Amino acid sequence: MVPLFYNARSLWARRLSTGLTVVGLGLVVFVFSAVLMLANGIESALASGGDASNVVVLRKGATSELVSGLERDAVRILATEPQVASGADGQPLVAGERVVLLTLPSGSTKAMNTSARGISAESFEARPEVQLVAGRRPRPGTNEVVLGRSLVGTSPEATLGGELRFARQRWPVVGVIAARGGAFESEVWADAMRLGTAFGRDDFSSAVVRLRSPAEVDAFVKRVDANPRFTLEAKPEPKYWADQASGLAAFIRVLGLFVSFVFSVGAVLGAMITMYAQVATRVAELGMLRAVGFRRRSVLASVVVESAMLGAAGGVLGALGALATRWIHIRTLNFQTFAAVSFGFSPTPAILLGALLFGTAMGLLGGLLPALRAARLSILDALRA
Amino acid sequence: MSLDAPSATAPMVRLQGVSKTYRRGTVEVPVLAGVDLTIGTGAFEAFMGPSGSGKSTLLNLVSGLDRPTTGVVEVAGRDLAEMDDRELSDWRAAHVGFVFQLYNLIPVLTAAENVELPLLLTPLTRGERRQHVAAALELVGLGHRVGHRPPQMSGGEQQRVAIARAIVSDPDLIIADEPTGDLDRKAAEAVLDLFGVLHRDLHKTLVMVTHDPHAAERAGRVHHLDKGVLQ
Numbered sequence: 132m133v134p135l136f137y138n139a140r141s142l143w144a145r146r147l148s149t150g151l152t153v154v155g156l157g158l159v160v161f162v163f164s165a166v167l168m169l170a171n172g173i174e175s176a177l178a179s180g181g182d183a184s185n186v187v188v189l190r191k192g193a194t195s196e197l198v199s200g201l202e203r204d205a206v207r208i209l210a211t212e213p214q215v216a217s218g219a220d221g222q223p224l225v226a227g228e229r230v231v232l233l234t235l236p237s238g239s240t241k242a243m244n245t246s247a248r249g250i251s252a253e254s255f256e257a258r259p260e261v262q263l264v265a266g267r268r269p270r271p272g273t274n275e276v277v278l279g280r281s282l283v284g285t286s287p288e289a290t291l292g293g294e295l296r297f298a299r300q301r302w303p304v305v306g307v308i309a310a311r312g313g314a315f316e317s318e319v320w321a322d323a324m325r326l327g328t329a330f331g332r333d334d335f336s337s338a339v340v341r342l343r344s345p346a347e348v349d350a351f352v353k354r355v356d357a358n359p360r361f362t363l364e365a366k367p368e369p370k371y372w373a374d375q376a377s378g379l380a381a382f383i384r385v386l387g388l389f390v391s392f393v394f395s396v397g398a399v400l401g402a403m404i405t406m407y408a409q410v411a412t413r414v415a416e417l418g419m420l421r422a423v424g425f426r427r428r429s430v431l432a433s434v435v436v437e438s439a440m441l442g443a444a445g446g447v448l449g450a451l452g453a454l455a456t457r458w459i460h461i462r463t464l465n466f467q468t469f470a471a472v473s474f475g476f477s478p479t480p481a482i483l484l485g486a487l488l489f490g491t492a493m494g495l496l497g498g499l500l501p502a503l504r505a506a507r508l509s510i511l512d513a514l515r516a
Numbered sequence: 517m518s519l520d521a522p523s524a525t526a527p528m529v530r531l532q533g534v535s536k537t538y539r540r541g542t543v544e545v546p547v548l549a550g551v552d553l554t555i556g557t558g559a560f561e562a563f564m565g566p567s568g569s570g571k572s573t574l575l576n577l578v579s580g581l582d583r584p585t586t587g588v589v590e591v592a593g594r595d596l597a598e599m600d601d602r603e604l605s606d607w608r609a610a611h612v613g614f615v616f617q618l619y620n621l622i623p624v625l626t627a628a629e630n631v632e633l634p635l636l637l638t639p640l641t642r643g644e645r646r647q648h649v650a651a652a653l654e655l656v657g658l659g660h661r662v663g664h665r666p667p668q669m670s671g672g673e674q675q676r677v678a679i680a681r682a683i684v685s686d687p688d689l690i691i692a693d694e695p696t697g698d699l700d701r702k703a704a705e706a707v708l709d710l711f712g713v714l715h716r717d718l719h720k721t722l723v724m725v726t727h728d729p730h731a732a733e734r735a736g737r738v739h740h741l742d743k744g745v746l747q
Contacts, residue, residue, distance in 0.1 A: 134636065140624035419620035422581060423634045423681070424609020426602055510581050514616065 133420060133429055138437035141409065152405040153444045156490055159391060159398040160449025164486035165456055165476060166387025170380040172461075172477035174373070175312055181369030182260055183345040184216070188338040188355060191364045195375060196230040197246075201335040203227065205361060209338055212354060214347035218256045224341035226253040229323045231330045233297045235286040245282065247297075248315075249323030249335075257341040261315050266291050266306030274325050277306035279316035281460070295319070298329035314372055339368065395493055398445070402497025406438045410505045417505050418513025427506040434502035435495060442494015443487060450486040454478055527590075528689060528721040529555035529578050534587030535744075536573050547573045548744040551587070557688075560715040560722040562735035570744040571725040572693055578723055579612050579691040580604045592688050609637040613682030617694035619674040621666040627653060627677045628662040634685040652680035656710055672703025679710055683720070690714060692724040696731050708734045 142149045188209060193199035209215070210223035218224050229249030237243040248254075252271060255261060269275035282289050288304070289295065295302040302321060310316050327333060342351055348367050355365040366374075410417070417430055456476040536548040548570045555561050555578075563571045576582035577589050580596050589596045592611055599607060613634070614620075621630045628649050635645040653659050656676040666674050675695060682690050692711070696704035708731055714720040715736075724735060732738045740747040 132636065134629075136629075137622065137625060144624050415618070415620055416622050419614075419616070419622075420633070421605070422579075422608065422614050422620075424605050424637045426605045511576060514581075514620065 133425060133433035135436065135440075138433060138440060141413065142437060142440060145409065145412070148405050148408060149441065152401050152441055153448055155401045156398045156442055156445025156493055157448030157452065159394040159493065160446050160486050160490045161452040162387065162394055162449075163391040163489050164450055164453035164478075164482055166383060166391060167482045167485065168453055168456065168476035168478050169387070169461075169474075170384040171479060171482065172474040173380040173383065174376045175474070175477045181313075181367070181372045182258060182341075183367070183369060184342050184348070185257060185368035186340045186342060186348060186351055186355075186365045187368050187371040188340060188363050188365045189336075189371075191362045193364070196228070196336040197232065199336050201227065201338055201363070203335065205363060206335060206338045208360065209340055209355070212340075212351060214342045214351045214354075216341045216343045218253060222253065224253050224257045226251040226257050226339045227323065227335035228254060228337050228339060229327050229330075229332060229334075230336040231326060231332070233295075233319060235289065235295065235297065237286055243285065245319060246317065247276075247319040247321055247326060249326035250320050251323050253341075254320070254339065257339050258310070258315070260313065261308050261310045264307050264309045266304075269305055269320065269322055271322055272324065273322060274300055274302045275305045276302045276319050276321040277308050278304055279318045279320075280307050280309050281316040282319065283307055300329055314375065340365075391489075395489075399493050399497045402438055402441055402494050403500060405441065406434060406498045406501035407504070409437065410434060410501045414508060414513045414516035417508060418510050418516065421508070421510045422514060430508075431502045431506035434505045435498045438498020438502070439491050439494045442491040442497070444490075445494065446487040446490020449490060450483050453486065454483075526557050527554045528557040528559070528592060529553065529723065530588070530590040531574075531577070532588045532590075534574075534577060534584045534589060536570070536577065536582070537585045546744055548577075548584075551744075551746050553739070553746060555721065555723060557721055558715070558719045559737065560711065560724070560735045561737045561739065562724045562726055562732040563739045563741055564726060564729075564732050565741035568743075569741040571741050573744075574741065575691055575693055575723065575725050579614065579689070580608050606637075609634060609685070611688045613685065613687040613690045615675070615678050615682050615690065615692040615695045617697040619666070619671075619678045619698075621674055621677055621681075623666045626663050626665055627658060627669070627680075630666070630677055631680045631684050634681060638685060648684050649680075652684040653677070655683070655713070656680045657706075670703065671699050672706055675699060675703070675707050676710065679707065679714075683714060683718070687720075689721045689723065692722065692726075694726055695724060696726065696728055704728070704731065 188201065189196065189199040190201060206225055206227040210225040215223045215225060228251065231247050233245045233247045234242045235245050255268060264280060266277065269277055276295060278289055284290060291304055291307055293304045295304060308315065308320065342348060352365040355361060355363055420430060457478055460475045531551050531553040534548060534551040538545045538547055551574065563574060565571050573582065577584055578591060583597060594607065596604065631649045631652055632645055635648055640648065650659065653662055656679050658673060658676055658680065661669065661673065696707055699707060711722055712734060715722055726732050
C-alpha cells in the first residue's frame with residue numbers, strides 16, 4: 132500500500148488547487164448538512180411538543196386543531212374514561228382547548244400569523260413540559276396571555292408587560308413559557324372562554340387528555356375510536372405534533388437534498404478535475420511506484436484514497452460551517468397549521484456523520500476516473516513523462 | 517572496454533531470440549531483432565549505442581517492465597513471459613532495483629521515505645525497515661541527509677538516494693538507465709564508484725545503459741547495440 136502521508140503531502144504541495152476543491156466540496160456539504168439540520172430543527176420545534184402520556188382528541192378526519200371542532204359535552208365525557216389521570220385537586224386532567232390564528236404586527240409593515248391557544252384550568256398541569264420562565268400564568272376569565280418564548284420580541288408589544296391587540300381587544304402579556312423547544316414556544320396562551328368570545332367560537336378545537344401512564348395510550352385511543360357517541364379521533368400527542376411537522380420538514384428536506392444533489396455533481400466534477408491534475412503532474416512518480424513493484428490496484432487505491440481525503444476535508448469544513456448555524460433562528464409559516472413557527476438548525480451526531488460521509492463519497496466519486504487512469508498508465512510511458 | 521572478464525557463473529539474465537516491435541498507429545516499428553544474450557550472476561555489464569538503437573528497450577525487457585514480441589527472457593531462472601502483470605509487479609519488487617536517469621524520487625517525501633518505498637512491499641516491521649533504510653543511506657554516504665527532501669539535494673545526492681532505494685530491498689539485479697546522464701563529472705564519478713562497490717563488495721548483478729564511455733569503462737563487459745541488433 133502506498134503510504135497515506137504521500138497522499139497527504141502531495142495534496143499539501145498543491146495547496147491552492149487542493150484548498151479550492153475542499154472549499155467547493157465544503158460548500159456542498161454545508162448546504163447538505165444545513166438542510167438536514169433545518170428539517171431536524173423543524174421536527175424538534177414541532178414534534179417535541181408532545182408528552183408520551185398525553186393524547187390529543189380532535190374531530191374525526193381533522194388534520195390539525197385549527198380545523199377541528201369539539202363540543203363541550205365531549206370533553207366532559209372524555210373525563211370519565213378510566214385511563215385519565217387526576218390532577219393535584221383530584222379533577223381529571225382533560226383540557227378543552229381552542230386554537231385560533233392571530234395576526235400580530237411584525238416590524239412596521241409586516242404581519243405574521245401566530246397560533247393562539249385558549250387554555251383551560253387543566254392545560255398547564257396536563258403538560259408538565261410547559262414551564263413558566265417569566266411572569267405568571269394568566270388568570271381565568273381575563274384577557275391575560277402568556278407568550279411562548281420564541282415569540283418574545285417578534286412583535287412590538289410581544290414582551291412581558293406588553294399588551295397585544297387582536298380581535299379588537301387588548302391582551303396584556305403576563306408571562307413567558309418554555310416547552311423544551313417545542314411548538315408551544317411559538318404560541319400565545321390565553322383563557323379559552325375569553326378567546327372563544329373574542330373570536331365568536333363556542334366549541335373547543337381539541338382536548339388534551341393526560342393519562343395515568345404512557346402504557347394506557349393505546350387502550351384510550353381504541354376506546355375513543357370505538358365509542359359510538361363520538362365522531363372523534365384520538366392521537367398520541369407526540370404523533371400529533373410529528374404529523375404537524377412532517378409536511379414542512381419533508382418539503383425542506385426534499386428541496387434541500389435536491390439542491391445538494393445538483394451542487395454535488397459540480398463538486399464531484401471539481402474533485403475529478405483536481406485529481407486528474409494531481410495524476411497528470413505525478414505521472415513519473417506513479418510510474419516509478421509501479422516499476423518498483425506496487426501493483427495497479429495499489430496505485431488505484433492510492434489515488435482514490437487521496438481523493439477521499441479531499442472529500443473528507445470538505446466534509447469537515449462543511450460540517451463545521453453548518454454547526455455555526457446552530458445559533459441562527461428562523462421563523463416561518465407552517466403551511467399545515469398556517470401559523471408561524473420558530474425553529475433553529477438542530478445538529479445531531481447522525482447528521483454530522485452523514486456530512487462527513489457525503490463529503491468523502493463525493494471525493495471518492497471524483498477520484499474514480501483519475502484513479503483508473505493512473506492505474507492503467509503504461510509504466511514505460513509514465514517513466515518517460 | 518572491459519575491466520573484468522565475462523562472468524562464468526550461472527546466468528542471471530538469458531535472452532534468446534528476443535525481438536520487440538512497437539506499433540505506432542498502423543506502422544510497425546522494429547526496435548530489437550533476434551537478440552541472444554547471457555549475463556552472469558554478479559556481472560556488471562553495460563549497453564551502449566546511438567539513440568533509438570534499442571538499449572532502453574532491452575533494459576525494460578530484462579527488468580520486466582516490458583514484454584518481448586518474440587523470444588524468451590529469463591531472469592534469475594524465471595521466464596518473464598509466464599507471469600501476468602500482478603506477478604511481474606511482485607517479481608520486480610523482490611528481484612529488481614531501478615536507477616533512473618532523472619532519479620524519479622518523490623519530491624514530497626524525505627530521502628529516508630523515498631528509500632523505504634520498496635520495503636513497504638515486504639513483510640518487514642517498521643523498525644526493521646528503518647534499519648535497512650539507514651544502512652542503505654549510510655552505504656551511499658547520505659546517512660546525514662535522511663530527513664532532507666529531494667529538492668533540498670544536489671543531482672548527485674538525489675541519484676545516490678535513488679541507488680539506496682534500488683539496493684534497500686537487497687535485489688538480485690540492479691538496472692540503471694543512463695544513471696550519470698544528468699550529472700556533472702564529479703557526481704557521475706561518485707555514482708559509478710558506488711556501482712563498483714555494489715558489484716565488487718555486494719556481488720550485485722548490474723545492467724547499465726549509458727551514452728557515457730567513462731561510465732561504460734567501469735563495467736565488466738560492454739555491449740553495443742545498433743538498430744536493434746547486438747553487435
